[in-house]
Amino acid sequence: xxxxxxxxxxxxxxxxxxxxxxxxxxxxxxxxxxxxxxxxxxxxxxxxxxxxxxxxxxxxxxxxxxxxxxxxxxxxxxxxxxxxxxxxxxxxxxxxxxxxxxxxxxxxxxxxxxxxxxxxxxxxxxxxxxxxxxxxxxxxxxxxxxxxxxxxxxxxxxxxxxxxxxxxxxxxxxxxxxxxxxxxxxxxxxxxxxxxxxxxxxxxxxxxxxxxxxxxxxxxxxxxxxxxxxxxxxxxxxxxxxxxxxxxxxxxxxxxxxxxxxxxxxxxxxxxxxxxxxxxxxxxxxxxxxxxxxxxxxxxxxxxxxxxxxxxxxxxxxxxxxxxxxxxxxxx
Amino acid sequence: xxxxxxxxxxxxxxxxxxxxxxxxxxxxxxxxxxxxxxxxxxxxxxxxxxxxxxxxxxxxxxxxxxxxxxxxxxxxxxxxxxxxxxxxxxxxxxxxxxxxxxxxxxxxxxxxxxxxxxxxxxxxxxxxxxxxxxxxxxxxxxxxxxxxxxxxxxxxxxxxxxxxxxxxxxxxxxxxxxxxxxxxxxxxxxxxxxxxxxxxxxxxxxxxxxxxxxxxxxxxxxxxxxxxxxxxxxxxxxxxxxxxxxxxxxxxxxxxxxxxxxxxxxxxxxxxxxxxxxxx
Numbered sequence: 001x002x003x004x005x006x007x008x009x010x011x012x013x014x015x016x017x018x019x020x021x022x023x024x025x026x027x028x029x030x031x032x033x034x035x036x037x038x039x040x041x042x043x044x045x046x047x048x049x050x051x052x053x054x055x056x057x058x059x060x061x062x063x064x065x066x067x068x069x070x071x072x073x074x075x076x077x078x079x080x081x082x083x084x085x086x087x088x089x090x091x092x093x094x095x096x097x098x099x100x101x102x103x104x105x106x107x108x109x110x111x112x113x114x115x116x117x118x119x120x121x122x123x124x125x126x127x128x129x130x131x132x133x134x135x136x137x138x139x140x141x142x143x144x145x146x147x148x149x150x151x152x153x154x155x156x157x158x159x160x161x162x163x164x165x166x167x168x169x170x171x172x173x174x175x176x177x178x179x180x181x182x183x184x185x186x187x188x189x190x191x192x193x194x195x196x197x198x199x200x201x202x203x204x205x206x207x208x209x210x211x212x213x214x215x216x217x218x219x220x221x222x223x224x225x226x227x228x229x230x231x232x233x234x235x236x237x238x239x240x241x242x243x244x245x246x247x248x249x250x251x252x253x254x255x256x257x258x259x260x261x262x263x264x265x266x267x268x269x270x271x272x273x274x275x276x277x278x279x280x281x282x283x284x285x286x287x288x289x290x291x292x293x294x295x296x297x298x299x300x301x302x303x304x305x306x307x308x309x310x311x312x313x314x315x316x317x318x319x320x321x322x323x324x325x326x327x328x329x330x331x332x
Numbered sequence: 333x334x335x336x337x338x339x340x341x342x343x344x345x346x347x348x349x350x351x352x353x354x355x356x357x358x359x360x361x362x363x364x365x366x367x368x369x370x371x372x373x374x375x376x377x378x379x380x381x382x383x384x385x386x387x388x389x390x391x392x393x394x395x396x397x398x399x400x401x402x403x404x405x406x407x408x409x410x411x412x413x414x415x416x417x418x419x420x421x422x423x424x425x426x427x428x429x430x431x432x433x434x435x436x437x438x439x440x441x442x443x444x445x446x447x448x449x450x451x452x453x454x455x456x457x458x459x460x461x462x463x464x465x466x467x468x469x470x471x472x473x474x475x476x477x478x479x480x481x482x483x484x485x486x487x488x489x490x491x492x493x494x495x496x497x498x499x500x501x502x503x504x505x506x507x508x509x510x511x512x513x514x515x516x517x518x519x520x521x522x523x524x525x526x527x528x529x530x531x532x533x534x535x536x537x538x539x540x541x542x543x544x545x546x547x548x549x550x551x552x553x554x555x556x557x558x559x560x561x562x563x564x565x566x567x568x569x570x571x572x573x574x575x576x577x578x579x580x581x582x583x584x585x586x587x588x589x590x591x592x593x594x595x596x597x598x599x600x601x602x603x604x605x606x607x608x609x610x611x612x
Contacts, residue, residue, distance in 0.1 A: 012593060159505075160513070163505045163508070163513075166504075166505065170497070174494050178493075178494075179490070179553075180590065182490050182491060185527065185531065186494075189470075190527075196520040200514065200517050238356070239383075240383045240388070243383050252518065
């Protein structure tokens with residue numbers, strides 16, 4: 001997993017020991033919190049960095065002492081990626097741990113309060129909900145009936161959550177390391193990518209819309225893949241070719257196939273070849289041999305063909321052929 | 333031989349027979365011809381290929397010194413060598429391949445690649461027509477002339493560096509996908525790869541991706557710093573720095589602030605204060 005080497009340190013918003021300045025800076029990024037200090041005598045030692053983009057803002061905060069912050073409702077979606085220390089969060093009524101193994105997501109208009117220890121430091125991803133709604137509507141083709149609400153707690157055991165975190169950290173690294181600003185159009189594309197990954201990686205009240213749409217290829221796409229396999233059963237077909245024929249990605253095709261047919265693409269291709277081979281063995285010409293059919297079915301190895309055939313149809317290909325040719329045929 | 337290679341979950345071919353390898357590549361890309369056309373004694377080839385929709389990511393190693401001739405394909409190809417050495421010749425221009433030294437292959441001409449035995453690379457292939465559509469969508473202009481990449485590329489361009497580092501990240505992400513990512517996820521990452529390719533390379537439309545005010549490079553920032561340090565005993569204005577570095581005041585200020593986090597004037601004031609405190 002990527003670890004942020006320098007957390008947006010080229011983009012300071014504020015370095016201060018003044019609590020009012022700190023709250024004013026947080027208001028510019030997210031919302032103005034009410035601050036409760038751990039011990040009255042202590043002073044904050046705040047560093048806040050931030051890099052605003054078109055739809056999202058990358059942020060980084062540390063406070064130098066233990067603090068309690070209570071935020072008012074914000075218009076933004078905020079996701080924390082703690083990198084050091086720990087704390088506890090409350091998102092509406094839901095308690096959530098703040099530590100480097102977890103990420104907390106706060107949806108718009110939710111109550112958010114945190115209790116942080118002195119060495120807590122986090123990276124922040126703030127998103128205007130409009131870009132998420134636009135993406136979701138574009139993907140599903142449906143107008144959302146209610147605003148997006150995300151599940152507050154997430155860990156990185158889920159590869160999708162890890163992918164989002166890695167892609168987010170990658171952008172943090174890139175903007176921080178680049179000697180000149182990255183092209184605006186490129187940054188916008190990256191923001192859109194993060195928005196899509198965000199919708200995929202976080203559980204939300206519209207997740208089911210996305211899941212409904214993931215499984216199925218259009219029937220014509222499945223049929224076309226199947227036709228192609230049948231038409232080219234005599235040679236090795238790659239998943240890539242099938243993706244080209246059906247116009248979907250390899251990953252989507254494999255997944256859709258397994259769901260629609262209950263077998264993997266490779267198993268399906270194999271089954272088609274064996275069925276064709278059986279058909280030819282059952283309707284032989286005088287010249288038909290098992291070896292020729294094995295070869296025409298994409299098998300370089302006749303023994304392997306005999307094994308697969310026997311496993312599928314419960315008899316050797318030679319037996320099928322002998323029966324089809326009949327007792328008279330073998331004499332010719 | 334590495335225990336595991338990038339994209340091993342998307343195997344295309346594993347073979348010691350070069351003809352079989354060429355056939356397999358022919359099915360997903362274009363069939364290469366051996367150059368010179370003689371039998372290679374033995375290869376130990378591993379080719380993986382993950383096709384998204386209009387973009388594909390691949391890994392290949394051949395385990396034998398080899399020279400392959402490819403026809404014109406209509407695809408843009410970028411090579412990211414991971415080990416060994418090689419060479420690409422296209423249109424009479426040769427590019428050296430090695431870790432950190434990749435190249436872009438234009439879609440409109442045949443080319444020849446030669447590899448050392450231990451050579452391995454990641455490959456990014458982009459469909460020319462899809463890339464043109466993406467270019468039109470990003471810039472909002474009609475694209476009548478086909479995209480032509482320049483023979484000379486600057487791989488230190490920030491977007492080129494980003495692409496260089498993004499490809500391994502995406503490959504790692506795709507390798508960890510279980511269950512696979514949905515189509516809409518894949519298609520968005522494909523859009524990003526196309527945007528990175530368009531922004532990171534010099535071609536006949538790359539001026540459209542320049543930022544509104546082209547920033548002075550790091551070199552100019554460094555010159556400005558050296559000049560300030562050398563003249564710390566007196567006040568230095570932006571105009572003077574611009575004259576010394578040969579870029580505009582605005583541009584220098586912007587790139588200085590961007591790359592250092594503070595302005596050249598703040599830096600000058602600090603240097604002056606430091607000099608004065610040393611003299612006391």
